[in-house]
Amino acid sequence: MYSLQPKTTKLGYKNAYHLLRRCSYKLTKSVIETYAEKTPEQAVIDLFNYTEVPHLRPKNPYGETYMRTYRYPEVNNSHGNAGKGLNIGQWWCYNTLHEVSLQFRLQFLMHNFFPTAKAGGDNWNNNDYTELLAYHAKGSIKSLAIDISKNVKMAFYLDNRLNTASNPNDNYSREFLELFTILKGDQIATGNYTNYTEQDVTQAQRVFTGYTSGINFDRSKSSRLNNITKIPEAELIVGNHDTGDKIFSAAFNNTTIKGGTTADEIKTELSNFVDMVFNELETAKNYVRRFYRFFVGRELTTEVENEIITSLANTLKDNNYLIKPMLTKLLVSQHFYDEDDTTVGDHRIGALVKSPLELATQLFTIFEVPLPNYDTQTASCIYFSRNKIIKLCQSTGMNLFEPESVGGYAGYSGAPYDKNFITTNSLKLRYDSLIDELLTGYTINGFQFYLDSVLFVKDSSHFSAPDTASVLLQEFFDLLFIKTPTGARFTYFEQALLNGLSATNWFFVWDNFLKTGDASDAKLYLDRLISALVKSPEYQIM
């Protein structure tokens, strides 16, 4: 029997690491050890404890702010359009490396729920989109669903900006129902997808009419700012709205939503429509299922459905789609730590493949690679983020913030889900793109990114006895893997360090380094070990 009963005992190292791997892009051993002493409840409170992002505003390569928003109307840009071509993702990614918190994983999940791609994305619109995700990732999915329907980038992506009473366009409304909220069920008749019908798609389309925008617009105009979020959104042209009542199908209990004729009424109409959709438990269940795949595991067995999903869906719905109560319940549950059945730890733990984003961010942070300062060494941050993290994502099946299809990234949207991140091609890139050059060191705009393996072992305080091969290996396994490898795999990593020589030989190598300060020999051994550890199937798993 699976159980959402909370786990009340202290996490311990392995569970803390499990929780952190699933929740945060940034990880360090010290943080894991701190969390090990917490109960799940304390840990999750801490993970939810954020209000702001580490670096509040994107900057251009000269370290200057260049984007005016409601919250930050001033810029110190003296280099004209220098920021214009930058991908907002570089700033977003860079932030993920600087804070242990749930916020970024949640923002990314929200992005998965309501993906947009490149269309309609100049920097400012991209920034608004990202801000919107960040805003509602602290709150309610339902609020996000309402606001995203008016987001300028989304309006371009799915053509809702063209949707008027006289020229209906149901692209957005279709995806809204099919992919973003209640999702398609079984097709039980022509045009009937159990959860909604074609009639509902059309009615939804009518609800969405009238919101439009150009790519460029006057962002300072208060009429373009959302009252609550203060983020610019599409403009409502009342005359373009389809003002009639919208009658929905039996899937929605034949609900009639009154058509608005004024701006306020139209906004209420939108709100009512979204309420109607979100009142269906199926909507909540579909979000919960996607939360589950994102945080827990890929298999939604009948047991999981009956005992976990439904209960969490009710919690989500009952809390008006506030994320925190539902997610907290999941992350503190015995189920999450696989303590709710007879065998502990054979499910959930180590059951997901790291997306390229986790692979990269967790790598740079677990090895505590010194990073440049976003304010004073901005160019290095931007190009590092772009060329190392985003590039890896792009080439291995997750083009960050630009999913190939409206369905989202393959690793999240279709079976076998996270396994989609691993192909012969992507695996090779995951192996080759990150660690080897980091062990050698490279410079970007004057800042050297370098994992000094010897200093890391000597000074990080994570290695209690570096001269003892067996202890060193174990501590590396603890640092990087789900489980300590055994048998041939253990030997493989052991030999990556020792290279056929004895542990005594390693003892002398380390000892010699400590005595003489010449790290070249020790570096050879440690680099070889770290490279093997990272370029392994074991390291691809979280």
Next chain:
Amino acid sequence: MNRKEFLRLTTAAAVGTPFLLNGMTAQVMNNFQDMPMVANNVNDRVLVIVRLAGANDGLNTVIPISQYSNYVALRPNIHIKNTGSNKYIELDSTLQDNQLSGLHPALTGFKNLYDGGKMAVVNGVGYPSPNFSHFRSQNTMFAGRDGTNNNFLPSGMFGRYLAALYPGLANNPTHSNSDPLAIQFGTTNPCLFYGHDHEVGIEYNGTSLQDDFFTKLTTSSTTSKSEYEELLEFITSTEGAMDLYYNRIQDVFTAGKNSTKTYPNTSLAKQLKTVARMIEGGSKTKIFQVTLGGFDTHAGQIQSGSSHIGGHANLTATMSDAIKAFQEDIEALGINDKVLTVTFSEFGRRVRENGNLGTDHGTLSPFFVFGTSVEAGVYGTHPVFTNTTNYQYSESERKYDYRQLFATLMQDWLGANDTLIQEAELSTFATQTNKIPLIKTEDNAYPDNLMGANGCLVIRTTAVALTTDDGWTYYGETGTTDYLFAIEQTPVASGANTNSFTATVTVEKLCDVAPNHVHKIENLITGEGVFALGMYWNIILDTGSTNGWVNLRWFKDTLLETSLNTVATDFKTKAGSASISPILDLQTNSAINLPSQLDNNGLGINTSFTPLLNKESGSYSSKEYIQYNQVITIANTGGVRFIKVTNINQNTPFVDNSKYVKGNIRYNSVTNKIEGFDGTAWRTFH
């Protein structure tokens, strides 16, 4: 690669023949696709290298019995006993004193193989400038260097050999050549043996597949796995499919099988079992390397008080039992003809023990070679030490440079011809003198020794001037009237010599015993053969010099000549060869010294020769002679007679003359002559 390129078996026409013509090798041209594949085809042969990583303590592996008391004095705690139930195994009581050996008691497998005639022990292997760093020494040896310069070693001996043998094929499998060139198990670190400065991917590392293979070597039961383990399996198998050779390796492994012979349950044994299975399954990979690590026995080499057990004992037992099981398996599978196994250690260990029941880094150690094609025995005497030898053997105790061993294996076992040996940068070590005769003669792929059998003595007859008659000076052994040679010193004709001089002529026979008195190299497959009269002359001027040409007469040994004709003709019939030459006469421009010149390099590649074209026969004092007219130079020259049987003619593919190398011999059907290529042009021999 196709069969054509494979067939580099040299008939060594002039290789090692007394006519030593610029290192002439009759290269087989590429028109032998239809040749029947003989089971013992050299081209299918495999070399298995067992790497004893960490440096094996050779002195406790093979104990020099005749130095036992010094051995004990230097290894008071760790010496192997010579009495009692845990004493060394006496290898072979018939060996001479300085080769008598005691094997580590764990080496029962080795003893068994030796008694079965399948093991060779090569003593005292090392190299000129030993290095005591594992990495440096390994890399020096992998690269085929002497240790004086350890900088920039981009390529290895076998890398260079394989790249020259299969140019462009590394990491580039084709439909007909889908096997990796070399496969390494037992460590994921690439081995410089297979490094190359521009061909990448000569070595395929199969270590990541070991888990999978080892499980499949025996039947395994399916157990339920955790989600993590399943996911790990999924990613691991994706990893496996990432490389070009993966499918082929899997196919070969699946198609192969082992015999019912049991292997021990050690990684080394399983690696070898995998190798046997892959060879049986049709792998054409030429070199397999397996690894046993842990030999760096600075401490715990033995268990205190019991020198027969401990770290080194475990390793030697593992090594011995695994190799023995492997040999049994390949014999049961019927693939033993193709396989030779050799051990490798980056150095030996110190003669004197250290203070931790172990040994520190050393220099010389014995290497072992196994297989049914091995001429079993002990090669080289044990390096000598006295009871004051503190650390290392002295430099002069080295018996073999490791490159001699590997050049032998590359050439005599794998059949690498001179060009490939040159590419491997082992030419110096692949000479007759330097190669180690540990391959059985009948299996030797590169028989460059014209001697048919051991034990023949050189019969050197020094002929002095005995008499003069009609302008001819007759030479023979003092006190006889048996003329061997004659020189017309001052012929009356334009251009002839007018100086007076005295000379000594030596006539040498390498063997007087039929059938070895006809020196031959035969290749039944290619139909190429070289047959030399087993008798040669040399002229030395004692006083004076010549200023023009002279005439020479060489008295025949009719029995030898008849033999020569018969043997050559018989071969031609048997092999179905296209052409047979008349007896060809050549003069070399420096003295012939037997037997050392009966090797690849002959007199060296810069030596020129002169075909003696102006000939006639005659007899004097009831003895037949062959006369050479107008011989311009005679001081320090020698002479040979030979018959060439060949399938190669001027139309044999290789139409571009530039592909010939100095030393090629062919039959020219247009001119009806046998000719040799001197590097620039074809020159007729008769």
